[in-house]
Amino acid sequence: MLLTLPSISPEIYRLAPGFRALSINVEAAPLTDKRIGENALKEACQAVLAGQPAWAESHLSAWADVFRAFGAKPKRTPCSAEALRKRVLRDGAMAALDPVVDLYNAVSLRYAVPVGGENFAAYNGIPQLVVADGTEIFDTMKDGQPGTESPDAGEVIWRDDTGVTCRRWNWRQGVRTRLSADDSKMWFILESLPQMPLEELHAAGKMLTDGLNKMMPGVRCQTTLISAELHNA
Incomplete structure (x- = not known):
């Protein structure tokens, strides 16, 4: 199994001191129990x-501060974990979408942590977390039709060699690398700030990989911690 690690720009650690993440590479196996994600x-x-x-409010508040630091308005475009949490608090539940998507949304909700799930076969090069210059291309849907737009200059984005895969750090995922349970190569990123205990970040990663193992026996997962200390080692 080929281990691919994301590239994190040094600017990211200046914007978000103490930022750390779990990068999880997955080689999928046939899906045998789609209820795992929905139940989770x-x-x-x-x-x-x-x-x-218990740390949800402080962790999501810290993410809001980071979003403001690069010019985003978190009340309008919150981090993905806060958006999910607000929906559940408003509606009391979330409808099932896809077994794997349901599972990583469950991890995000239970641990108040932004979780990205990507179809890694659609990537061109490695995932890169960078500050945008504003010329990058992001594929999205507009009025139900495929379209493109560009991030704001100074915005934090995930991208590959083709273009933007997620805008405003972890706010909106692009269409090209969208993940489903049918994909054979998957990549997940669980992103945290110091307000989330490190042991809970590892527990969140374990919830994801344990769920994948139950859902598709034979799946192969590799988890790597990403941090400024390791980045500079």
Whole structure:
């Protein structure tokens, strides 16, 4: 199994001191139990309604501060974990979408952590977390039709050698690398700030890989911690 690690620009660590993430490479296996993701999602929604986890408010508030630091407006374009949490608190539940998407959304909700899931076979080069210059191309949907746009200069983006894969750090994923349970090569990124205990970040990663193993026995997963200390080692 080929291990691919993302490239993190030094500017990112200046914007978000203490930023760390789990990068998880996955070689999928045939799906045998699609209920795993849906059940995990239901349980995670109940955890959110019960006020869990204890660090949710401080962690998501820290993400809002980081978004403001690069010019985003978190009330209008919040980090992905906050957007999911607000939806559950408003509606009381989330509808199932796709077994793998449901699973990583469940991890995001239960641990109040932004989680990205990508079809790695659609990537051109490695994932890169950088500050945009504003000329990059992001593929999206506009009025139900495929379209493109560019990020703002100074915006934090995930990208590959083709273009933007996620705008405003982890706010909106592009169409090209969107993930489903049918994909054979997957890449996940769980992104945290110091307000989330490091052991809980590892627990979140384990929830994801354990769920994948139950959902598709024979799946292969490799998890790597990404941090400024390791980046500069």
